[in-house]
Amino acid sequence: MTGSIDLPLINLTNSDFDAAGRAVLDAAVTYGFLYIDSRATVFSSDDVNRVFGMAEEFFQLPVPDKARYRRGSDNKGWVGMNVETLDPEHHERGDFKEAFNIGELQDEKVKQPLPACLMSRETDIARFTNLCNKTCDQILRLLARGLEIPNDFFASRHDPAKGCTGNSLRLLYYPESASSYRPDKDIRAGAHSDYGSITLLFQRPGQPGLEILTSDQKWAPVPVYPGDPAEFPFPPILVNIGDMLSYWTDGLLKSTVHRVVFPHSDHSGVSSPARDRFSIAFFCQPVGSTELIPVPSKVVNDYRREKQDVNLNLVVGYGGGANALDIDQHRLTAGEHLQSRLAATYNTIK
Ligand SMILES: O=C(O)CCC(=O)C(=O)O
Ligand SMILES: [Fe+2]
Numbered sequence: 065m066t067g068s069i070d071l072p073l074i075n076l077t078n079s080d081f082d083a084a085g086r087a088v089l090d091a092a093v094t095y096g097f098l099y100i101d102s103r104a105t106v107f108s109s110d111d112v113n114r115v116f117g118m119a120e121e122f123f124q125l126p127v128p129d130k131a132r133y134r135r136g137s138d139n140k141g142w143v144g145m146n147v148e149t150l151d152p153e154h155h156e157r158g159d160f161k162e163a164f165n166i167g168e169l170q171d172e173k174v175k176q177p178l179p180a181c182l183m184s185r186e187t188d189i190a191r192f193t194n195l196c197n198k199t200c201d202q203i204l205r206l207l208a209r210g211l212e213i214p215n216d217f218f219a220s221r222h223d224p225a226k227g228c229t230g231n232s233l234r235l236l237y238y239p240e241s242a243s244s245y246r247p248d249k250d251i252r253a254g255a256h257s258d259y260g261s262i263t264l265l266f267q268r269p270g271q272p273g274l275e276i277l278t279s280d281q282k283w284a285p286v287p288v289y290p291g292d293p294a295e296f297p298f299p300p301i302l303v304n305i306g307d308m309l310s311y312w313t314d315g316l317l318k319s320t321v322h323r324v325v326f327p328h329s330d331h332s333g334v335s336s337p338a339r340d341r342f343s344i345a346f347f348c349q350p351v352g353s354t355e356l357i358p359v360p361s362k363v364v365n366d367y368r369r370e371k372q373d374v375n376l377n378l379v380v381g382y383g384g385g386a387n388a389l390d391i392d393q394h395r396l397t398a399g400e401h402l403q404s405r406l407a408a409t410y411n412t413i414k
Contacts (some may be wrong), residue, residue: 093318241326
């Protein structure tokens, strides 16, 4: 473990589009992670709090009630405690968490069975996912700007009008440790890289736990706030690059490995109080048929040439997938990649 990491804080509404594009690209190349300043987003704190409120209500339901909405092969629905194993190589037992996955909406409607406490908030869910889509669109355009390719290169390949994207809104609940918790075996979310293009992560004040694997292979905690909490209406949105953007840019953008741990002892040996953690993740993915071939960018080409020259070894480690690329292989589509990663995570590979 190392000290917590200072990730860049980006204002998406910066009127200097070129400067914002360079800043987003730089963060994506250096860390694969950045914060979006919550003082300048399309979200209000109410938008965010409403979704956390419904998550709290849902996860409090008795297990048999939640089990009626169990995750199916379409990846939608409830995932119970110890069911998903994000890092099967290092953890026998599934992650110490629950989740509820909401698939892509159509015409503002949720296309899966929902319990009453979520169904009655369908309009809030639709509003929130629209805002997530808008935010991802802004980020994808800034990345394209930074890579000096047409601004809509990525955004147009994420357009739901062109086919299913597999975008997913995920409510996450990590209970305070319970009697079944085994410190030697349990982790809240095992080390992994994300599968899609970009992930937006919403966190709550006082509920830390996310760590990222730095380039020197050390775990660095990511604070909920990158500064004084009093300055922000709600915690800045954490954004990370997923495997698909990494494939797409030949590893230039980093799909950084991360995990969620229980609160650590501080340096005086005093443990932080054990608490529940809630988070909301929005996984943004390209349209399923999109081929993940290197983008026509001079910045990417220069990087590829440099990489060949120094014969750089990319890290392919925890959870599988991060930055792995073999462009001579069969051209992977976004849909194929997503299916293979989900199969590995839920142990359905034969
Ligand atoms: O809850 C979190 O902080 C992170 C969750 C995560 O990394 C994931 O679901 O991919
Ligand atoms: Fe993740």
